[in-house]
Amino acid sequence: ALRSSREAALSSKLTICCRDATIAPMSTTAGKQRSPFWAGFVATLPVAAGCAPFGVAYGAVAAATLLPWQTSLMSVAVFAGTAQFIAASMLAQGSAWLPVLVTCALVNLRLVLLSAAISPHVRGAGFVRRALAAQMLTDESFAVSTAGYRAGQVGPAYLIGSGLSLFIIWQAATVVGRLAGGFVPQGFGLEYALPASLICLLFLLVRSKRQWAVAVVAVGLVLATQAWLPAAWAAPAATVVAATIGLGIRRWT
Numbered sequence: 001a002l003r004s005s006r007e008a009a010l011s012s013k014l015t016i017c018c019r020d021a022t023i024a025p026m027s028t029t030a031g032k033q034r035s036p037f038w039a040g041f042v043a044t045l046p047v048a049a050g051c052a053p054f055g056v057a058y059g060a061v062a063a064a065t066l067l068p069w070q071t072s073l074m075s076v077a078v079f080a081g082t083a084q085f086i087a088a089s090m091l092a093q094g095s096a097w098l099p100v101l102v103t104c105a106l107v108n109l110r111l112v113l114l115s116a117a118i119s120p121h122v123r124g125a126g127f128v129r130r131a132l133a134a135q136m137l138t139d140e141s142f143a144v145s146t147a148g149y150r151a152g153q154v155g156p157a158y159l160i161g162s163g164l165s166l167f168i169i170w171q172a173a174t175v176v177g178r179l180a181g182g183f184v185p186q187g188f189g190l191e192y193a194l195p196a197s198l199i200c201l202l203f204l205l206v207r208s209k210r211q212w213a214v215a216v217v218a219v220g221l222v223l224a225t226q227a228w229l230p231a232a233w234a235a236p237a238a239t240v241v242a243a244t245i246g247l248g249i250r251r252w253t
Helices: 002-020 036-062 068-077 081-092 097-107 110-121 127-135 139-150 156-179 190-205 209-225 231-252
Strands: none
Touching: 036 068, 036 081, 036 139, 036 156, 068 081, 068 156, 081 097, 110 139, 110 156, 110 231, 127 156, 139 156, 209 231
């Protein structure tokens, strides 16, 4: 009886302790999610590494006509691989600055379409953040950011982080190409790194049958129109037509 009385008293004390006890909150460090900026930065690192050879190729080509500071300034201010490579190639062939500027502007017309597609995700942001997002917008950052937004990311920070990842590696690759320009053999094929990376990025964006149909139509139109349209116009025109067809398919199916 005495033993039963002691057990009952101990059980009563445990009940009171458990009732009055407070559970310490779990640490949120382990479950803390990465910020949108760093999420975009990290997600783009593999793609940025794949673009590095193209940056080296640009630096090597630019070394023939541009001073070191001019080579890096173009990478900082323009930050558009295809346009920079074309500009460096045209200048190496003796072209004047005005044709170079016009050609590069035409080549970058596709960025107008990319900006329109990404604009819903930066709407409402301040001027500085929208300006940073515009500067960081490239084909690669657009593809990675679009995939991120589909996965639930919001706001311009993800795009800015994605673009900054590319920006840093692009500047480093430019310097390496400039310094090692004389050691890169002609015809080595570094310039094909960029289109190869873009083809890989296509698989991040194209998933449904309708999207594949639009992509195939766009490629077919580019190939078909190059015979009578400048290459700088062929891609934007094909994109608009293919996107219109895709919108029609979505509406009527």
